[in-house]
Amino acid sequence: xxxxxxxxxxxxxxxxxxxxxxxxxxxxxxxxxxxxxxxxxxxxxxxxxxxxxxxxxxxxxxxxxxxxxxxx
Amino acid sequence: xxxxxxxxxxxxxxxxxxxxxxxxxxxxxxxxxxxxxxxxxxxxxxxxxxxxxxxxxxxxxxxxxxxxxxxxxxxxxxxxxxxxxxxxxxxxxxxxxxxxxxxxxxxxxxxxxxxxxxxxxxxxxxxxxxxxxxxxxxxxxxxxxxxxxxxxxxxxxxxxxxxxxxxxxxxxxxxxxxxxxxxxxxxxxxxxxxxxxxxxxxxxxxxxxxxxx
Numbered sequence: 001x002x003x004x005x006x007x008x009x010x011x012x013x014x015x016x017x018x019x020x021x022x023x024x025x026x027x028x029x030x031x032x033x034x035x036x037x038x039x040x041x042x043x044x045x046x047x048x049x050x051x052x053x054x055x056x057x058x059x060x061x062x063x064x065x066x067x068x069x070x071x072x
Numbered sequence: 073x074x075x076x077x078x079x080x081x082x083x084x085x086x087x088x089x090x091x092x093x094x095x096x097x098x099x100x101x102x103x104x105x106x107x108x109x110x111x112x113x114x115x116x117x118x119x120x121x122x123x124x125x126x127x128x129x130x131x132x133x134x135x136x137x138x139x140x141x142x143x144x145x146x147x148x149x150x151x152x153x154x155x156x157x158x159x160x161x162x163x164x165x166x167x168x169x170x171x172x173x174x175x176x177x178x179x180x181x182x183x184x185x186x187x188x189x190x191x192x193x194x195x196x197x198x199x200x201x202x203x204x205x206x207x208x209x210x211x212x213x214x215x216x217x218x219x220x221x222x223x224x225x226x227x228x229x230x231x232x233x234x235x236x237x238x239x240x241x242x243x244x245x246x247x248x249x250x251x252x253x254x255x256x257x258x259x260x261x262x263x264x265x266x267x268x269x270x271x272x273x274x275x276x277x278x279x280x281x282x283x284x285x
Contacts, residue, residue, distance in 0.1 A: 023208075031212035034138035034284075038214060043283040047213050 003071045010065060011040040013058045020057070029053040076124070076131025083121050084149070090114030094186075095156050111186065114153075118193045125200050133201075136284060139208075140215040142201050144276040150194040151270040157186050158263045165259065166251035173253055218279045226272035233264050 014020050022040075026033040029050060038044040039054075046054065055062045093110025125132050133142045164179040165172045172179075202210075237260065244252075 026209065030209055031214070032138045032140075032209050034136060034141070035212050035214045037136065038283050041284075044214055050213060 004068055005042075005071045006045040007042060007067045007069050008039065008065055009067075010036075010054065010058075013060060013065060014040075017058075025054070025057055028057040074131050076128045077134060079124055080121075080132050083117050083124065087114055087117040087121075087149070087153075090117060091153055091156050095160055115189060115193075118197075122193075122196060122200065125197065129200070129204050137280070138215060139202070139205060139210045140219070141277065141280040142204070143198060144273055144280065146194065146198055146201055147273040148270070148277055150190055150197075151266065151273050153190050154187065155263075155266055155270050157183055157190070158259070158266055162256070162259055162263060165253075165256050172256055175255065214283075218276060218283075221279060222272045222275040225275040226268045229271040230264060230268040233267055237264065 014022070014025060022033050022036045026036045029036075030053070031050065035044065039046060051062060051066055055065045058065060090110045090113035093106045094114065096106065096110075133145070137145075161179055161183045168177055168179055171177045241252075
């Protein structure tokens with residue numbers, strides 16, 4: 001049976017906006033900077049609410065930021 | 073690695089030596105009682121750590137650690153020290169014989185003094201760490217998820233320890249039951265609770281480390 005995982009383009013999309021540092025994104029979403037680091041490294045899957053907050057902060061749709069794809 | 077973190081590591085290493093010296097007991101080091109020197113070293117190091125934390129608050133812990141992870145590390149260090157003291161007390165009590173039945177005896181007095189000092193140190197250092205990054209988010213969903221997992225892990229550990237204790241008590245031969253005095257059993261139960269908290273703190277720091285790797 002194939003396994004699926006939540007992948008994200010958080011780092012890539014954040015770097016498109018130079019003013020949006022990890023600290024600024026963390027403050028906008030009400031989480032610690034370390035959580036943003038863990039998310040960008042795909043070591044942590046966010047709750048649905050946090051995923052929406054991140055997408056909103058990046059001014060993107062949820063599916064632009066997060067994908068549920070088969071594990072390689 | 074920054075100078076501040078190196079200093080933290082040196083202080084931790086010296087504190088571990090002090091704690092080990094306290095654990096060795098009166099005849100532990102070539103028949104010499106190094107307990108008073110070791111405890112002076114340990115409390116001196118804790119005091120130096122407070123100064124280090126006050127002078128360079130941003131350099132004591134790695135920058136990639138969240139507030140909750142820093143608190144978990146402080147808890148691991150202090151719970152390990154408390155565990156050492158409880159283990160020391162449990163080893164000393166059976167040797168006291170009937171004196172172990174008294175609430176105040178020669179083994180428990182230094183134990184309570186040391187425990188009080190450690191809890192005071194924990195409160196001071198914990199509150200100083202909490203004041204760092206006071207304007208930023210202190211705790212978020214990831215921290216809470218890790219805390220929840222750590223609590224579940226700790227409860228499992230406590231259940232295993234209780235089962236182990238029950239098996240030990242049931243299978244203990246009649247002649248080995250002389251140490252089974254009410255106050256010793258009470259201290260063993262307190263030791264189990266301390267072991268649970270230590271397991272929770274260790275799991276927490278391990279989980280943060282794993283999520284960062």
